[in-house]
Amino acid sequence: MISLEILAVNEGGSQKKGGHGTPFGSICERKKDIDAQIDAPGLIKIALDTVWPRIQSFCPAFQWQYEEFIVRDSRWVDLLGHHACEPYFYSQCVQAGRKGLKPPIFKTKQFALMVIVPESQWHKYGKWTERAEEDDATRQAPMATTAVSKASIDVFQGEDYIAIGVPLPSKRTHLRTASSLSSTSSSTSPPLKKAAFFRSPDCNELKEALQSGRIANVDAQSVYDLQNENVQLYWIATHPMSEILENSKYQSFTLHTAESATGQLTVNTSSANLIG
Numbered sequence: 101m102i103s104l105e106i107l108a109v110n111e112g113g114s115q116k117k118g119g120h121g122t123p124f125g126s127i128c129e130r131k132k133d134i135d136a137q138i139d140a141p142g143l144i145k146i147a148l149d150t151v152w153p154r155i156q157s158f159c160p161a162f163q164w165q166y167e168e169f170i171v172r173d174s175r176w177v178d179l180l181g182h183h184a185c186e187p188y189f190y191s192q193c194v195q196a197g198r199k200g201l202k203p204p205i206f207k208t209k210q211f212a213l214m215v216i217v218p219e220s221q222w223h224k225y226g227k228w229t230e231r232a233e234e235d236d237a238t239r240q241a242p243m244a245t246t247a248v249s250k251a252s253i254d255v256f257q258g259e260d261y262i263a264i265g266v267p268l269p270s271k272r273t274h275l276r277t278a279s280s281l282s283s284t285s286s287s288t289s290p291p292l293k294k295a296a297f298f299r300s301p302d303c304n305e306l307k308e309a310l311q312s313g314r315i316a317n318v319d320a321q322s323v324y325d326l327q328n329e330n331v332q333l334y335w336i337a338t339h340p341m342s343e344i345l346e347n348s349k350y351q352s353f354t355l356h357t358a359e360s361a362t363g364q365l366t367v368n369t370s371s372a373n374l375i376g
Contacts, residue, residue, distance in 0.1 A: 104232035
């Protein structure tokens with residue numbers, strides 16, 4: 101009896117001098133108690149039957165071409181070119197007796213077989229892997245952000261639902277006086293800035309501006325009083341007051357986190373906006 105060590109190898113990927121291929125996927129199976137007089141077709145069948153399920157598990161989504169696989173020995177000899185009904189490893193197990201006086205001695209050994217994925221098929225696998233990674237990156241890319249001012253907040257209000265903003269935990273505490281609201285469709289990405297569009301100034305307007313002494317009336321304090329707060333946007337059902345008073349189930353609601361979205365609330369913190 102002999103034993104076999106069977107590996108999965110991709111052709112042409114070895115970095116070692118004189119190498120022909122590189123093992124992949126940590127695929128290495130051992131078989132014991134193999135008939136020492138087994139021929140090449142029998143070895144090919146054992147190697148493919150043993151390693152093929154492991155290659156499929158290595159990447160189930162890729163269409164491996166089983167019929168292209170090649171079985172070689174440790175000397176890189178293709179077993180398919182060896183005659184059938186002729187023991188393949190038996191002669192390497194037989195040793196001559198001492199001084200030729202004793203009959204040959206059989207010693208069991210372990211032999212290596214490699215199931216080779218051809219270089220062309222491995223190249224296709226590499227291209228397929230790159231496309232799959234690009235597709236995953238595209239699906240996971242954050243969606244564009246939509247900015248909504250206070251005047252257009254009705255975008256979030258429907259016939260039966262209205263959006264409410266709930267402040268997210270923060271180290272600072274401020275008065276929540278809504279002046280504008282921006283909502284994002286991704287809980288991980290900050291709101292994107294709205295694109296600005298410019299036009300060339302009118303020639304007469306430019307002259308008038310230069311003659312005015314280059315003075316601008318900017319209310320800086322009104323800008324300093326503004327502060328952005330992160331909020332969580334939830335949808336709640338709306339009903340007429342008469343229905344709410346008559347039906348107790350309408351007198352409370354549940355916030356569904358899975359259907360919420362994050363956004364920012366611009367707060368005017370000036371003392372003129374304080375109540376009480």
